[in-house]
Amino acid sequence: MSDMITADLVDLDLAAATKEAAARSLAERMRELGRITDLDGFLADVAAREAQMPTGLDGGIGIPHCRSEHVTEPTLAFGRSAAGIDFGAPDGPADLIFLIAAPAGADDAHLTILSSLARRLMDESFTGALRTSTDRSATASLIRGDAPPPAKAPVAGEAGAAPSSDDGAAAASVAGSSDSGADASDAGTSGAGAPASTATTAPQSGGDAAGPDAGTGRTDAAGATAADDGAATGSAPRGPFRVVAVTSCPTGIAHTYMAAEALEKAGGAAGVEVVVETQGSAGFARLDPTVIAAADGVIFAHDVPVRDKERFAGKPTVDVGVKAGISRAAELIAEVRGKAERGEVTAAARTAAPVDRAGEPGEGYGTKLRKWLMSGVSYMVPFVAAGGLLIALGFAIGGYEISDAKSVAEHFVWADHTSWAALLFQVGGLAFSFLVPVLAGYIAYGMADRPGLVPGFVGGAISLTINAGFLGGLIAGLLAGFTVMTIQRLKVPKPLRGIMPVVVIPLISSIVVGFLMFLVVGKPVAELQQALTDWLSGLSGANAVILGVLLGLMMCFDLGGPLNKVAYAFAVGGLANPTEGSLKVMAAVMAAGMVPPLAMALATVVRGRLFTKTERENGKAAWVLGASFITEGAIPFAAADPLRVIPSAMVGGAVTGALSMLFECTLRAPHGGIFVVPLIGNPFLYLLAIVAGTLVSTGLVLLLKGARKPDQAAASAEAASAEKVSVAA
Template identity: 35%
Template sequence: MKITELLDIRSIALNVSVSSKLETIDTLIDLMDASGKITNVKDYKEGILKRESLSTTGIGEGIAIPHAQVAAVKKPGLAAMTIKNGVDYESLDGQPVYLCFMIAAPVDGGNIHLQALAKLSTLLMDESFRQKLIDAKTPREFLDIIDKQEALKDAQEKNGKMNNFYRVLAVTACPTGIAHTFMAAENLTKAGEEMGYPLKAETNGADGAQNILTQSEIDASDGIIIAADKNVEMSRFDGKPVLSVSVTQGIQKPKELIQKIIDHQVPIYHHDGEEMVENSTSEGVGHSIYKHLMNGVSHMLPFVIGGGILIALAFLFDDYSINPANFGKNTPLAAYLKTIGEQAFGLMLPILAGYIAMSIADRPGLAVGFIGGIVAKMGCTFANPAGGDVNAGFLGALLAGFLGGYLVLGLKKVFSHLPKSLDGIKPILIYPVLGILIVSVLTTFINPFVGAINTGLSNMLNSMGGTSKVLLGIVVAGMQSTDMGGPINKASYVFATSQLAEGNFEIMAAVMAGGMIPPLAIALSTTLFKNRWTKDEQNSGLVNYVMGLAFISEGAIPFAAKDPLRVIPSCIAGSAVAGGLSMFFGCSLRAPHGGIFVLPTIGNPLMYALAIIAGMIVGCMVLSMLKKPLKEENC
């Protein structure tokens, strides 16, 4: 039976003034009597007071639900009342009551009053629902609010699951889509459960979007949390409250973000059909640029990783003695692998530029940025349009991506006053033609300057030897442990990736070694020094062996969050040792991911493994010395 079928409009009173619990009960009984549900007021009141004598029906949160099952009730019913200034009802939490429901159940009505009580109690745990009832202006509005909320609840129960309705939704995405994406989703989901607000999180990971939000879920929600360091598809959220934050905040502050949605402290998002327009001004310029860069990097990585590993395999399977000058393509298998790898690897710069531009200007920016990246890769100059004179490289493609994105935004503004009938030709004619032409001219103009910077940097790195080379390895590897996947970590990683395009493979090896150390050092410490860690931490440490070997630094985040002053410096020390030794041993890496699983493709693999082991041991020992043994009961 529906709650609204039990509640007669004559039994609803709003903004009532009462001074005591007894007066509250008397008023509710009068309302119940007005609907004709009881035959004897005196007997019904006696049943209500008898129930109150067992324990108060003031259940807390400003709610009271007095009820009785007596012979004086001829038909099951409800009465409801809102109290303007609240009343002392001797509630369980000691707080005033502002909202009352009284239940009347006949003695032969089975457990209907218990069913109604259970349903009411569940619905009333929703703070916004309670507030809507208290703010209702008329009995009819009061009934409509209940009817809508009950319909949502019944739909959930009918389908046997809660995911038909979520008050809060989330989308999580990090540049690599490996760890932060799923950690943020997990923390937001758990926080929602703890707070009593069902939450569904869509993950935009390396394998694509999972647990995708449906339009019906979006329409029914109170708002959406976008915890991402790269852009996600936003047009579906038009007209809904959207809170945009970094993926790190999704991990570290899930309850705070959820509460903002619940408290309606989030601006409405509007999508104009072409680009994302966010009303939230909380995102700074720095984070915006970082997000656009990471969007390009995340789309570039599969090309670099796939192409880099295929090229490395070509050298692994080739015969150097056949023709040293053609090493990598001496045998048919090696030649095939290297050719395919080079084609995939060669797309990294256009892909980087294209997706930076797309992040800035949405789809119209993709082609413009992509062509800008090709012009940078070719090294075109006005003196030699065919290219080859300069090496603009990674930096040139990066600048071309930003130029292309902001250029398209400018074109959108310039042509925004054209008649609506011409809207269809802008993204397929005006933006690509003018955008590609202008970005090509601009990129061609800056190529010589960027090329000079790139050449100078490459010469400096290539001339490094001995101490300076080891020092560089110490710095870039140590940066990997500074914020475990955050901006400093990513800056080191992007620098190493950029050097792959220039043929400097040793820096990437040092960076990956440094990134593997944090989870490995923690895992080793939880194994060798159990008295420093709780049982849960020891169990999590086992998982960190796998995460570390797979080059997933984020496995250390939960430990670093609990004890940053000990964990982070220890991991930096271990990473620095691993990176310095990798450089010292001359280890090289063509693929920017994979961890221990690409060890056969690494230059000087045995010494590389030794560098990682040394860094893991140093990190473990420093951490274990800094941490104090726990009390026996906590171990």
């Protein structure tokens, strides 16, 4: 860091009042030294990074930073504000401001600066020295690590910093190197400049007998740890308690490394060996599998899903947010030791599915089940959209007889439009064939993470094989998830833990799910699916209208929520083996789902004074969202006035669903809104059903809103507008 900060890049009397002014003031110093080619362009990049997430940290620290094409070399500028500047930290303004500039694409340099700085900021003596320094050159030298801070630097007023092990440890951390003379309590701390993923390494067989461990950052005043003594003499005494940890935060920079530093220091103070894997923004170096295998416990301090979490399966685990890793490091180490002593071996580590975090403590079974099912449906939707629309385009170009065309791999005429139609239809058909396996696989994934994928997909494929269809896929996914979760709870010998997620669990769970689907539950479900298909095929008259009403109510009750998704998934499942009844269901579901946003958009036009300015603006977007079959376009209106908007939407959706079924409209595309009207059976009557439902919902919501007392309505609108202005400000 010797060239990254000089005395010219230090301002000990920063007079800026805002974070933008502070960034400009420090950036001007960078420009004067030729480190920045375009000041305004660089500041725009800083502002863009700041907009992603505030860069203020607890303890009065602000770290604005960015990568920019306007930066010629990695640079760090420092400013100290007497009044404090708001950088969005929870505990208030920052008086220590570090502006970090890295060239575009310089991920390693950027991360090195930030991680090194973040680790040093955990030392009270370091931040205290920065607050009392009166010389710019000395301050730059201190930040570079050329010299340690004063042994008794004052730290009054500093909030949120983790306690330093001792002054020697602080000096070692700031200087960026291990100190062989450090107190034994410093074992496990790392140099500030060392890569975080290897900052502290558990001893391997034949480890060093004494002195500083250059590859690990461990130091012991006695000359050797107990573990090292055992390795040297050939005896096998129990070494120190070993912990592996993973830290990560949304940006993968400051908090990630501060938590790592705090855990390492707390481990050193407690005589615990702590090895930290920092999953930062520029990637991460995985811990050695032998280090993980030798660990007695695991700490996850993270705000984003831990990558490759299954590596830590079968060990006592503490799972918290990254800030807890900074502020409660000693407590976390004590907690994981307690779990290990009590034999609380955690089931195979699970990462939350990207769609929804499933199975949180305290949630009811119904909530967990909803999340699991939603996980599967959410992953299925892209296959639905791609496959269904390709099939619809194939029909539009080549007619419905295109389903009987030969394989395009055997017969394709470049100049023949029917060949292109067949290509679209056959590609769409293959994409559509993944619906049930993907549904089942990702239900299991939502329950048990990656080990659930194999039995889930296998169960979904079996469901198709035995004609159990969509219902079979739901059941297969749940069976797979429960089977894997059961296996994960079993205590297994250490030698088997490494192969459990990739060999043992997929093998055993696939056998169990296959047995259950083929021989136990598959046949009854297939019979139920066939009965449901026959019922849909025979729908007519009053029965069809009643089903249309029910589907319309479901589509409009939660406006894109679980009930909406259940109705939609039910309709899409029927497209896998389309019949006249299932095509009617698909048409009714899409028509009803278009009504709520269209009705809210129309209502804001007819009687705009009943709505706030923000709602009127949302109404403009709702036209497009409703026409595109995006029911969620009505959510802003429902959130502001659910007791009037939701019932109105449900009544209009029920009317549209009933009329669509009564008019015997059909639809082979699972999405598209008005853009797939040419593919709809009885398109004019279909549009009439949508218009009718929209008018009913509009009239009802206006009636309900107009029934409020005028002063109440005005006050509500005024309050909503004021709240919006406040949020914007």
